[in-house]
Amino acid sequence: MGPVDSSRVPRYAGPATFARLPRLDEVGGRADVAVVGVPFDTGVSYRPGARFGGNAIREASRLLRPYNPAQDASPFALAQVADAGDIAANPFNINEAVETVEAAADDLLAGGARMMTLGGDHTIALPLLRSVAKKHGPVALLHFDAHLDTWDTYFGAEYTHGTPFRRAVEEGILDTSALSHVGTRGPLYGKKDLDEDEKMGFGIVTSADVMRRGVDEVADQLRQRIGDRPLYISIDIDVLDPAHAPGTGTPEAGGMTSRELLEILRGLASCNLVSADVVEVAPAYDHAEITAVAASHTAYELTTIMSRQIAASRQGE
Ligand SMILES: N=C(N)NCCCC(=O)O
Ligand SMILES: [Zn+2]
Numbered sequence: 001m002g003p004v005d006s007s008r009v010p011r012y013a014g015p016a017t018f019a020r021l022p023r024l025d026e027v028g029g030r031a032d033v034a035v036v037g038v039p040f041d042t043g044v045s046y047r048p049g050a051r052f053g054g055n056a057i058r059e060a061s062r063l064l065r066p067y068n069p070a071q072d073a074s075p076f077a078l079a080q081v082a083d084a085g086d087i088a089a090n091p092f093n094i095n096e097a098v099e100t101v102e103a104a105a106d107d108l109l110a111g112g113a114r115m116m117t118l119g120g121d122h123t124i125a126l127p128l129l130r131s132v133a134k135k136h137g138p139v140a141l142l143h144f145d146a147h148l149d150t151w152d153t154y155f156g157a158e159y160t161h162g163t164p165f166r167r168a169v170e171e172g173i174l175d176t177s178a179l180s181h182v183g184t185r186g187p188l189y190g191k192k193d194l195d196e197d198e199k200m201g202f203g204i205v206t207s208a209d210v211m212r213r214g215v216d217e218v219a220d221q222l223r224q225r226i227g228d229r230p231l232y233i234s235i236d237i238d239v240l241d242p243a244h245a246p247g248t249g250t251p252e253a254g255g256m257t258s259r260e261l262l263e264i265l266r267g268l269a270s271c272n273l274v275s276a277d278v279v280e281v282a283p284a285y286d287h288a289e290i291t292a293v294a295a296s297h298t299a300y301e302l303t304t305i306m307s308r309q310i311a312a313s314r315q316g317e
């Protein structure tokens, strides 16, 4: 079952699901790719509002069309993609919210779906990675973000949007031979942030590296590092320059363009992408849906990669 036909039902009519896709219950509860929202932002260190990100992305995704020329694929025809709604995470208890997200992800993955998660703040990457690692073992991670998110604690709290990847390394759920940050920039607390990050196994492609070396070379290098490992891609929308993504909680100048981000993702289409997230969209600071449109196209590229792989593995069977 595909999206609502926008030549018959105006695309601005009706409640928004991602890309006007059917809800999971409309396809019998089984999907190859489940798009799921996590309206949670209790883990933020600065501006709140990412709890509204998922629905803003859904609203902005009404204009997505069924054929993706950049990947020569019709993602919603190649595989069953459905909108699984939102995970009801407790806004008053971060630990409980993290457990809820992990349990909900376990259910979706057990049903055979790959997850395309719409945040929410970056805290949610930790329970999502836990769940993916239960299924696939330690995974390669490609992390697009202005920030490292490998800090230790904030106000003594372990689970925050600045700390998910340190926790994930500590828990042994990442394949430390294939960890990369892309788009990193901006001031840090000290040089030690970088030293510790490197010790955890991360490689860094800064935002300036992308500009100097170009998207093809960057994608080639990332592809080589990832190989055929199961891959998780986590995209903090603040990886984009505030001109391309003003609607986010911790903006940093000097970021990537949405064109660069989309092109790097297309260059990774052959990787074994097992699940992905797009997080940190905070619509209250957005203008003209700039950020939500960029996020919806980002999720569309990721969904296309997963759908193509699902179709290819079916053909190989
Ligand atoms: N994950 C995001 N977006 N930001 C982390 C920033 C952590 C800090 O305030 O230092
Ligand atoms: Zn960030």
Ligand SMILES: [Zn+2]
Residues within 6 Å of the ligand: 122, 145, 147, 149, 161, 236, 280
């Ligand atoms: Zn982040």
